[in-house]
Amino acid sequence: MDVYEAVTSRRSVRGFKDKPVAKETLERVLSAAAWSPSGSNIQPWNTYVMTGASLAELKTSAIERVAHGDPWDKRQYEMYPPMLKSPYGERRSAFGRERYSSLGISREDWEARQRAAIANWNCFGAPAALFCYIDRDLGPPQWADVGMYLQTVMLLLRAEGLHSCPQMAWSQVRETVAEALSPPDGLILFCGMSIGYEDPAVGFARTGRAPLAETVTFVDD
Numbered sequence: 001m002d003v004y005e006a007v008t009s010r011r012s013v014r015g016f017k018d019k020p021v022a023k024e025t026l027e028r029v030l031s032a033a034a035w036s037p038s039g040s041n042i043q044p045w046n047t048y049v050m051t052g053a054s055l056a057e058l059k060t061s062a063i064e065r066v067a068h069g070d071p072w073d074k075r076q077y078e079m080y081p082p083m084l085k086s087p088y089g090e091r092r093s094a095f096g097r098e099r100y101s102s103l104g105i106s107r108e109d110w111e112a113r114q115r116a117a118i119a120n121w122n123c124f125g126a127p128a129a130l131f132c133y134i135d136r137d138l139g140p141p142q143w144a145d146v147g148m149y150l151q152t153v154m155l156l157l158r159a160e161g162l163h164s165c166p167q168m169a170w171s172q173v174r175e176t177v178a179e180a181l182s183p184p185d186g187l188i189l190f191c192g193m194s195i196g197y198e199d200p201a202v203g204f205a206r207t208g209r210a211p212l213a214e215t216v217t218f219v220d221d
């Protein structure tokens, strides 16, 4: 698979088969992803991979919490600014409309939206997940390094015939994740990522992108 195909075939998949993912495959992907760039090569990613019974237990604990209406854990970082200014607010709303209409859920149907959201903590059925932490003392450039690393992981997964979904939703139940993983003090859970083979029976809407001229400026004379 060439890089263009890896980039354009990557999307956030939200329906996986229960077919297991081989540990050697995950090791190959994560070994290659370690070649991602980072400022001064500090490699600020801290990755935990979960599969099997330990992931199944984590999913159950997280879903039980959410289903009981437990409040989210105290935030370690803000997912979005409280007021998303233009054009970001419009893009976020458009994504919400696309996502829920593809599931046949209306804007007003709060319960159905909750049910769809709960699928996050079942990893959308995926048999593998990673959890990526960053040291709380690091700043925006290092968070960007982690983003590059995670995208590299997702592209390499495509080369292995696998799909993924990055999920900040896991940061909302970070204490439940920490109970399972016991990360060292001082690490912040940025996100989880579901990993597996796509279930083609699950429908999806391909998310769009802003036209090139909205986000890229060429300066050529």
Ligand SMILES: Cc1cc2nc3c(=O)[nH]c(=O)nc-3n(C[C@H](O)[C@H](O)[C@H](O)COP(=O)(O)O)c2cc1C
Pocket (backbone or CB within 6 Å): 010, 011, 012, 013, 014, 095, 120, 165, 166, 167, 168, 169, 170, 191, 207
């Ligand atoms: C850091 C990050 C966190 C995300 N968190 C979630 C999440 O918690 N749940 C979810 O379903 N999708 C999540 N997404 C997926 C985005 O909604 C998705 O990337 C975006 O809508 C573009 O769609 P695409 O990935 O299919 O191209 C996240 C993406 C990123 C990059």
